[in-house]
Amino acid sequence: MRRRLRGCEGAGYLKTYFLKMLQFEHITTNPKILGGKPIIKDTRISVELILELLASGAV
Numbered sequence: 001m002r003r004r005l006r007g008c009e010g011a012g013y014l015k016t017y018f019l020k021m022l023q024f025e026h027i028t029t030n031p032k033i034l035g036g037k038p039i040i041k042d043t044r045i046s047v048e049l050i051l052e053l054l055a056s057g058a059v
Contacts, residue, residue: 025041026040026041027039027040027041027047028041034046
């Protein structure tokens with residue numbers, strides 16, 4: 001059973017959210033670093049890694 005979030009439009013909402021997230025000054029992308037994945041500025045730490053660590057409870 002899928003739960004709907006209030007005020008969310010599903011995938012469209014997530015796309016908008018992540019596009020806004022990329023506008024933060026500490027998150028950037030560079031096609032030459034990690035294949036263009038979003039990273040923490042001036043590092044090679046991907047946002048994906050941070051989210052995986054948070055989801056697993058490691059942090």
